[in-house]
Amino acid sequence: MSVYDEESASKTITLQDVATAAGVTVGTASKALNGQGKLRQETRERVLTAARQLGFRTRGLPATDHITILLLTSVIHTRFSIPLLTGLEQEVAQYERPVSVLMWRAFNQEHQRQHLEGLLTRPVDGIIFMADDTNLHPPVPLPPEHQQIPHLYVYGRITDHRELCLLPDDEQGGRLATEHLLSQGRREIATITGPLYFEAVHLRARGMRQVLLEHDIPFSETRILTGPWSIEWGYKAAQQLLERDPAVDAIFCGSDEIACGVIEALQASGRRVPEDVSVIGFDNWSSMVYRVRPHITTIDMGLPELGRRAGQHLLAMIEGRETPQGALYQHCTLVVRDSSGVPKHSLSLKDGVQKK
């Protein structure tokens, strides 16, 4: 047991107790302990002495002015838990001192029992920084006395090559998608994708270009359409593409959302998917891939696997074992559904329709 545990076993001393002992209000006691507000030095010292004598530090109240709240739940992303967490975060953000809300998911009573004590007594042993996108980011500045804490990055690439970053292999994902379209006999391939300031957009297009090059298939840059990550953009972009480039027989979409819009636009224009135009998405996001008919063939980045690896590497660091540095890329996988390949039964039909 660390010093912390033993001390926190003593009877709870509240700020109220300290205030009473020092003969001041709770507000004054709080100010004095946090070194905030205007107080006579004599008052501040009386409060600090009372706090010391009562062993106040050892109770929950922060030595720094920081407060940590644990939100313990078994449901971490439901329509109930998310609004609750959001309201809670907004509330504490307005508090006079910094308050962080940590969310922990207990899978069941036993899991909770096993972990609760450790959670209440341990500070953090390691950190996983999860970025919003896979673009290049500077390393997160750690407080001086915590430079050494084991940490790594997932889903974000870091400028410092000594930092370990785990990333999906967007370029290989782009290759995979393109090879699949070629395997379906398609040659007139276009891509409708996300905003150019996403590195993933460039990498996926690069993977596509490389494969086409390797197969000596000419490619015009006008067949790359970039815009927002949305169904609407997919729909609009597909319309533009069909107008100026009706020969296109396959579309590689930068996301499943975009693919939804693309398929709707193709069908609205009287084209059949996949017979006339083969479509493939990216993400394998279930609420999108099953949203349209035909269901969407897509590329899966294997995010759960990325999370598993992050756990493996961080635990190795915490144990002091050797761990790799720099960016590690995880292969994407192809998930075949109906939007890309031609259903057997309509093969003959397709041959009738295909390129002339």
Place this chain on the structure above:
Amino acid sequence: MSVYDEESASKTITLQDVATAAGVTVGTASKALNGQGKLRQETRERVLTAARQLGFRTRGLPATDHITILLLTSVIHTRFSIPLLTGLEQEVAQYERPVSVLMWRAFNQEHQRQHLEGLLTRPVDGIIFMADDTNLHPPVPLPPEHQQIPHLYVYGRITDHRELCLLPDDEQGGRLATEHLLSQGRREIATITGPLYFEAVHLRARGMRQVLLEHDIPFSETRILTGPWSIEWGYKAAQQLLERDPAVDAIFCGSDEIACGVIEALQASGRRVPEDVSVIGFDNWSSMVYRVRPHITTIDMGLPELGRRAGQHLLAMIEGRETPQGALYQHCTLVVRDSSGVPKHSLSLKDGVQKK
């Protein structure tokens, strides 16, 4: 600064260092420090001595055998973060020691900068237990030395009346829904709701009964249909209801999901919503209320507000201020859309159709 901070500023001592110093493998060192596995007492002591001499305790590694990992992110419930977290949790669950993954959302760089140090050095100051449902639950057993840590419950009712629990007022929500249907001139009201083992199901129905009673409107228990929380159940239940009870002119649904199914079934049977049958849901869940036409009038439990209150009360406890005990209920609000009231333009039409 607590003892913790000062010590953790020293050079990182890894388990490898301890193992080397004690002349054992990392695995043995780990076992010895965790009091696990079969080891000769002499070996265990050699490791513990080495750890003490190197000041190993003060490094990240747990004094208990518990490890805490912080997952720092700005996106807590996206299609990227959730699978990542899930994979990470699965991985660490298989680890030889208990590992908890705490999730913290940093809104921006500045927010992160302000909180990171506190997060890395502070143990937990208070706990909010979020239940999966509002049913009656026993209090969560806290480790003996943490009985006094400030805590409260949200979205769950606790058997111990000294515990503070914050709950939505399901009964009042049921009253609100029923009063709204009456205000629309409806008198033949039925309810299609969730499983009977949810307390909320009983409370919402009770609120409905009370209002009908107050208005001397007879009500038959056969007009309460309970089943799963699903669109499918809503559809099936509405079909059953229409067959055996065609006079019904309003349906109070236990959830917006159920309401979706109910509206689809009504329309499939040729009834108009709301002209022929008025429908109201529960939850104000955006992915449901806009999923059908007409959009769903519903009851909102005010979950963000519930979260804000949880924050207010817990911070008051942490400060040692007086806080209430027992269950506090928060009023629900009515959100009027098109499924309940009759659009002005079709009023005359409605009068023509309504009860002859």
